[in-house]
Amino acid sequence: MSSGTSYGGGGFGGSILGDITGVQQHAQHHSSGHGDESLFGNALAMLQAKESNLANEDVDEEHMVKAHKSYFGSGGEGGNATSGGIGAASAMQALKMFNGGTSEGGESSQQEFIGMAMGQAAKLFEQQQSAGNVAEGESKQSAVQQAGEAALKMYMKSEMGNNSSGGGGLMSLASKFM
Template identity: 40%
Template sequence: MDSFMNLAKQGMQAYERSQSDVSRSGGHEYNSPNHTTSAQDRPQFDDDEVVNTASREGSGDTSLFSSALSFIKQNKSAHEEPIDEEGVQHAHRKAYEEGSAGSLSAGSLGSAAAMQVLKQFTSSGSSGGGSQSQLISLAMAEASKLFDSAGGASSGNKQDAVNGAAMTVMKLLVQSKFSSAIGGGNSGGLGGLMGLASKFM
């Protein structure tokens, strides 16, 4: 169950080592034992593209999805918090195998939706067919549709569900460190992320 985050940590350590070598003259933050994810490590989204795609693919107006983007930007410290892998897997099973998404909290429902989108990316072999913007857009859209089809959640509202999906994707991107490698359409970074994510699905 812990193989996913172990792999992510290994990737992070390798990433930090490479940064340390490249930027040795660039200052102490790379060589500090307290190094945390810096701004340039984080995925950069085209907010308009993300919101418009999510609104087109999901069920909800643009304010629902722009609010979710604001939420993840305002809660940067949460990007580093461990993903509850068992919880996400349980939520996904309840929502997509047992058809009981309505029994989940809105946040868990959102995590399940994010996992579903990751599985779709993985199974379709989209190593270069998508971008980080597309990934978070589709996860938020899926959460909005799942919330509606389930008739709501046991606690929380639709915004909480969309926020949960966005945060789950953001944690994966930040903690896997593949975010720095994911560019536009044809980079291999997303394929690496998908391979990493598939380890715990």
């Protein structure tokens, strides 16, 4: 039985997202650059509205690892690609990239990580859509939103276990998965 971990109670002293312009710029940088600015802006607005609730949600690590293996290992789920799966896989891919040294670290590391996940989701959704693998009713907006939520929850979990700012907690979280 999983008890889940709560991150409420003001442990972060404000928004993790901070100035969403930074997150949006990172997302755009890591996407395929097909005019997704409004897509990322909409997802970030929804993410800001849900941020305090997401702090109380647990991270489904097993689902994220399986999704990553499915999308980045064998190339897709053959007609069954979902926004949730794409989002989870993209957050894991961002974690892998973040820990692979493509991050600059520092104060904006959480913005970079979340933006990276959202950009990866936009790119992965396009790849799956062009291959005809996206399940009916799924949307790029939803995939980007799911990736942002997963990345934010991963970041909050890593920071609660690490009690430091920057990307140190993400490094220790990655060691569990990679």
